[in-house]
Amino acid sequence: MIFNGDCLDILATFESESVDMIYLDPPFFTQKTQKLSDKNGKIYKFKDTWSSRKEYLAFMKARILSMKKLLKPTGSLFLHCDTSASWHLKILLDEIFGETNFRSEIIWCYKRWSNSQNGLLPNHQTIFLYSKTKNFKFNTIYGDYSPTTNIDQILQERERDKFGKAVYKKNSNGEIVSGKAKKGVPLSDVWEIPFLNPKAKERTGYPTQKPVELLERIIKISTDKGDLVLDPFCGSGTTLVSAKLLGRKFVGIDISKDAVEMAQKRLITPFKTDSTLLRVGVDSYKTKTERELKILSQFECDIVQRNRGIDAFLKKHYLGLPVALKIQKENETILEAINLLQNAGEKKKCSFTVLIYSKNENSMFLADEISVPKNMILLPVLDENLNFELQKRSAVSPF
Amino acid sequence: MIFNGDCLDILATFESESVDMIYLDPPFFTQKTQKLSDKNGKIYKFKDTWSSRKEYLAFMKARILSMKKLLKPTGSLFLHCDTSASWHLKILLDEIFGETNFRSEIIWCYKRWSNSQNGLLPNHQTIFLYSKTKNFKFNTIYGDYSPTTNIDQILQERERDKFGKAVYKKNSNGEIVSGKAKKGVPLSDVWEIPFLNPKAKERTGYPTQKPVELLERIIKISTDKGDLVLDPFCGSGTTLVSAKLLGRKFVGIDISKDAVEMAQKRLITPFKTDSTLLRVGVDSYKTKTERELKILSQFECDIVQRNRGIDAFLKKHYLGLPVALKIQKENETILEAINLLQNAGEKKKCSFTVLIYSKNENSMFLADEISVPKNMILLPVLDENLNFELQKRSAVSPF
DNA sequence: TATAGTATTGAATCCGAGC
DNA sequence: CGCTCGGATTCAATACTAT
Numbered sequence: 001m002i003f004n005g006d007c008l009d010i011l012a013t014f015e016s017e018s019v020d021m022i023y024l025d026p027p028f029f030t031q032k033t034q035k036l037s038d039k040n041g042k043i044y045k046f047k048d049t050w051s052s053r054k055e056y057l058a059f060m061k062a063r064i065l066s067m068k069k070l071l072k073p074t075g076s077l078f079l080h081c082d083t084s085a086s087w088h089l090k091i092l093l094d095e096i097f098g099e100t101n102f103r104s105e106i107i108w109c110y111k112r113w114s115n116s117q118n119g120l121l122p123n124h125q126t127i128f129l130y131s132k133t134k135n136f137k138f139n140t141i142y143g144d145y146s147p148t149t150n151i152d153q154i155l156q157e158r159e160r161d162k163f164g165k166a167v168y169k170k171n172s173n174g175e176i177v178s179g180k181a182k183k184g185v186p187l188s189d190v191w192e193i194p195f196l197n198p199k200a201k202e203r204t205g206y207p208t209q210k211p212v213e214l215l216e217r218i219i220k221i222s223t224d225k226g227d228l229v230l231d232p233f234c235g236s237g238t239t240l241v242s243a244k245l246l247g248r249k250f251v252g253i254d255i256s257k258d259a260v261e262m263a264q265k266r267l268i269t270p271f272k273t274d275s276t277l278l279r280v281g282v283d284s285y286k287t288k289t290e291r292e293l294k295i296l297s298q299f300e301c302d303i304v305q306r307n308r309g310i311d312a313f314l315k316k317h318y319l320g321l322p323v324a325l326k327i328q329k330e331n332e333t334i335l336e337a338i339n340l341l342q343n344a345g346e347k348k349k350c351s352f353t354v355l356i357y358s359k360n361e362n363s364m365f366l367a368d369e370i371s372v373p374k375n376m377i378l379l380p381v382l383d384e385n386l387n388f389e390l391q392k393r394s395a396v397s398p399f
Numbered sequence: 400m401i402f403n404g405d406c407l408d409i410l411a412t413f414e415s416e417s418v419d420m421i422y423l424d425p426p427f428f429t430q431k432t433q434k435l436s437d438k439n440g441k442i443y444k445f446k447d448t449w450s451s452r453k454e455y456l457a458f459m460k461a462r463i464l465s466m467k468k469l470l471k472p473t474g475s476l477f478l479h480c481d482t483s484a485s486w487h488l489k490i491l492l493d494e495i496f497g498e499t500n501f502r503s504e505i506i507w508c509y510k511r512w513s514n515s516q517n518g519l520l521p522n523h524q525t526i527f528l529y530s531k532t533k534n535f536k537f538n539t540i541y542g543d544y545s546p547t548t549n550i551d552q553i554l555q556e557r558e559r560d561k562f563g564k565a566v567y568k569k570n571s572n573g574e575i576v577s578g579k580a581k582k583g584v585p586l587s588d589v590w591e592i593p594f595l596n597p598k599a600k601e602r603t604g605y606p607t608q609k610p611v612e613l614l615e616r617i618i619k620i621s622t623d624k625g626d627l628v629l630d631p632f633c634g635s636g637t638t639l640v641s642a643k644l645l646g647r648k649f650v651g652i653d654i655s656k657d658a659v660e661m662a663q664k665r666l667i668t669p670f671k672t673d674s675t676l677l678r679v680g681v682d683s684y685k686t687k688t689e690r691e692l693k694i695l696s697q698f699e700c701d702i703v704q705r706n707r708g709i710d711a712f713l714k715k716h717y718l719g720l721p722v723a724l725k726i727q728k729e730n731e732t733i734l735e736a737i738n739l740l741q742n743a744g745e746k747k748k749c750s751f752t753v754l755i756y757s758k759n760e761n762s763m764f765l766a767d768e769i770s771v772p773k774n775m776i777l778l779p780v781l782d783e784n785l786n787f788e789l790q791k792r793s794a795v796s797p798f
Numbered sequence: 799t800a801t802a803g804t805a806t807t808g809a810a811t812c813c814g815a816g817c
Numbered sequence: 818c819g820c821t822c823g824g825a826t827t828c829a830a831t832a833c834t835a836t
């Protein structure tokens with residue numbers, strides 16, 4: 001839902017404590033008119049000129065106050081500052097939300113072309129994060145350990161000795177005690193996300209457009225699926241596009257009719273540069289299960305409908321002949337699956353076939369006791385039950 | 400030269416417009432007493448507790464005002480702070496130096512140990528750079544181009560065509576015109592410099608010690624050899640050590656007698672940690688080949704450096720114990736690989752181990768003729784030679 | 799001599815105990 | 818029920834020991 005108008009008026013019509021997260025990227029008292037044009041030469045602009053800072057701060061104060069009212073007790077607000085942070089706004093936020101509800105100063109940094117000669121290249125922007133109360137919703141995202149981290153730290157339990165020194169824990173036999181599984185390193189407040197490339201497909205032509213990647217991260221850490229996201233200065237609608245892509249409800253407001261029109265257009269086919277959405281075939285949704293689609297999407301393949309023995313063919317041939325893929329169904333034994341694939345593969349003149357079998361606890365180590373045809377390759381899918389997560393195989397740079 | 404006392408008193412005795420650069424790392428308004436001890440158990444501390452923010456800001460204002468007097472017209476001031484008071488200090492500096500003399504908000508970011516569960520890890524500090532006048536001294540440092548930069552941009556001359564569009568310049572024969580040699584990318588305002596590690600030799604035991612690397616960069620961009628550097632809150636003397644190493648004159652002031660003594664001791668043999676991380680960068684720790692990274696990226700795992708038997712651990716444990724992963728190296732036989740993994744896995748108390756072996760055409764189907772330990776799982780890697788592209792497994796929506 | 803492997807420790811911060 | 822206080826947990830990066 002997008003509204004055209006001054007957010008002060010429109011926010012007043014909403015129900016209080018109904019919003020989970022607010023992201024705003026307001027004008028920043030630059031005293032300039034921001035202008036940019038799209039591929040067709042249409043010019044988009046907005047005015048950021050004010051009679052005084054006092055006027056500007058009064059404008060912002062009224063609007064932020066009504067935003068706070070709309071937030072649920074668990075809700076949070078992200079205020080995005082262009083280039084050099086607006087310190088006066090920071091103090092305004094402290095006033096409205098209380099200093100104890102200040103959570104983070106997020107630094108968004110990127111590399112960018114510029115010919116600034118005398119001084120440092122300004123390559124970051126600041127986002128202030130406030131929560132309405134102490135009990136705010138937060139989904140930690142975990143990342144990888146640094147390559148310099150000592151792995152024993154992660155594996156071994158530790159304790160304090162009688163001198164209070166932290167030492168590795170040993171059991172009564174003097175053996176090392178393994179620690180619990182660790183989740184990884186929590187996300188830091190410095191985010192390196194590429195600046196929206198001038199050539200990016202995602203780019204609309206609207207000034208100060210933000211990358212979807214940035215908004216996705218903000219939405220992920222602060223909301224769950226189905227939650228409501230509000231952007232009172234939505235511009236070209238990046239926040240709304242990201243919210244839609246992530247299955248959140250969203251409301252946008254902008255005073256510019258052009259902006260609202262553009263955001264509406266973008267929302268028809270929400271698009272993220274390098275979208276995963278495009279990769280998953282639309283037709284295939286009907287006959288394959290979600291699980292099978294997940295598995296098949298890990299391969300470069302063409303999905304086959306209505307064939308009991310074959311689920312897909314690899315796009316590339318081997319020895320001039322196709323390669324068939326099959327996923328062991330939940331109601332098939334591995335022997336049944338092998339036979340089905342073998343017969344179908346012969347019919348289709350495959351040089352090789354690949355069976356993706358479900359490793360469950362009973363059959364886990366039986367694979368090599370089974371006679372497998374010479375031109376069949378078995379790959380395991382360790383699934384949900386096993387907690388191994390071997391199946392989560394993420395893409396790397398293009399091979 | 401180092402003075403012991405309140406910098407307000409001591410600054411008053413200096414000649415005005417005599418200093419080229421001032422770096423200050425004052426108390427941050429953390430409302431705590433910072434305490435640490437050196438290797439001999441000597442405790443160093445300073446108080447950072449105040450009756451109110453007003454008191455703190457008044458304290459800072461008086462001192463910054465007298466610092467400004469001492470600066471040469473070409474001089475600059477770096478104020479180091481964190482989120483505890485940064486926006487109030489920023490407004491104070493705007494007041495004293497004038498908003499037009501604000502040059503940069505430098506973000507010093509780093510990785511650090513912490514167990515923050517509910518929110519983002521605070522992994523940055525802020526340094527405000529102000530110049531006394533418009534005509535300030537600044538030495539641009541140039542860095543490497545980003546690996547994603549199109550090399551043509553650097554090598555070829557560009558010009559504007561008749562529509563005002565930037566195009567590659569061609570000569571009258573239609574040949575490309577080479578551009579002038581470029582200096583590289585000017586230094587950005589986001590600096591990733593490792594935090595002073597608890598185990599670093601450089602560490603003195605004085606609390607809140609900054610890395611020499613950080614101060615060297617500040618001194619290099621703002622001063623030339625022979626220039627005078629002042630640090631009115633010098634603490635353990637990192638600024639002075641860096642200035643001495645770079646051939647600048649220096650004056651330090653600290654209210655703590657202990658700090659002054661330590662700084663004096665450090666200056667006798669100025670020392671900078673010679674760490675591999677600083678010398679060759681984080682990449683030197685990344686010892687995996689591209690092929691290995693591709694394979695490992697298919698699993699949810701933590702990559703292990705510097706272990707001959709183990710390349711990674713699965714993030715999830717199995718039977719309460721870790722699961723080690725190894726990729727058969729190109730110069731290893733499968734038996735060697737099995738033995739290395741088995742030994743390493745035992746040492747690290749793994750419940751299971753996973754060996755990813757290279758299926759080449761010769762050894763492809765030999766795997767089950769080899770005796771494999773009961774708790775080791777063998778998975779094939781179909782590699783480059785096979786053109787199967789099975790390895791191209793891209794991520795789908797979160798499982 | 800180089801490389802693999804091990805032991806630390808903190809401008810941190812969370813959580814539960816004790817007022 | 819809101820404090821503070823201390824004990825437990827945390828991981829990056831270094832130094833040191835063993836091979």
